Amino acid sequence: MSTALSTPLRQELLDIFVGRATRRYGLSEIxxxxxxxxxAAHAEADGAPPATVLASLLHxxxxxxxxxGxxxxxxxxxxxxxxxxAKWLAERFGPEVSEPVRLHVAAKRYLCTTESDYFGKLAPDSVRSLELQGGLMSADELADFRAHPLHAEAVRLRRYDEEAKDPRASTPDFDHFLRHVEACRR
Ligand SMILES: [Fe+2]
Ligand SMILES: [Fe+2]
Structure with a gap:
């Protein structure tokens, strides 16, 4: 574990993600x-900016x-x-972190609406929640989504999210990604 970042925020993130995040992710095996x-590992491998890597980690x-419950x-x-x-993140980080997170559900609706094969890429829990979250987007909703300055980062994040449900994947540890925290703080 690196000791470069030893702040209350770092401890708060560790408490939530390492202390509490062992609950199962929806219906999946992870x-x-x-x-x-x-x-976060998909974002990093894709060369995403640090704020998007962090947003992916914390989405x-x-x-x-x-x-x-x-x-x-x-x-x-x-x-x-x-x-x-997003509200929680906006109290701690800039909009480049909090806004893609706020839009990551809208981005799922956007991708399902605009890409005919996207629905087939969703995990069962994401299919189940899609209707609860509003289903496909109307033309007005598509226009509103595209008008958001960070919508493209939200779409990127969403694609990493979809790929992040592999029970056999190995990744860097949580600490590896925390090095982006200081640069992205508000
Ligand atoms: Fe989510
Ligand atoms: Fe997710």
């Missing part, structure tokens, strides 16, 4: 920490800070984790 690490933090989607409840997570 936990939230593995999902976070895989998303589902809203699942870990809500008070709705385990797997609310199974009970037909949308935890609105993208809004919750």
């Amino acid at each position: 936990n939230q920490l593995q999902h976070a690490l895989q998303a 589902d933090v809203g699942h870990m800070i809500h008070q709705l 385990e797997d609310p989607a199974a009970r037909g409840v949308d935890d609105v984790h993208e809004e919750l997570g």
Whole structure:
């Protein structure tokens, strides 16, 4: 573990992602920490900017800070984790981190609407939540989404998210990605 970054924020992130994130990720065979690490590793391998790597690592933090109990989607409840997570992140990081996170559910709806084969790439939990989250986008919703200055980063993040559900993947550890924290703080 690196000691370069020893701040309350670092400890807070470790408490959430390493201390709490061992709950299962939706219906898949991996936990939230593995999902976070895989998303960040895909972002890094793709040459994404540091803020997008960090956003990929932290994109589902809203699942870990809500008070709705385990797997609310199974009970037909949308935890609105993208809004919750983005609000939490916006108190700690700039918009390059928080906004792609806020838009990562909209980006799924966007990709399912604009790419005919995208729906087939969704994991079962993402299919299940799609309707709860609003289903496909209308023409007005597509235009609103495209008007957001960080929508392209949200789409990138979403593609890493979809690929980050491999029970056999190996990744760098959480600490590896924390080196981007200081540069992205607000
Ligand atoms: Fe998510
Ligand atoms: Fe995710």
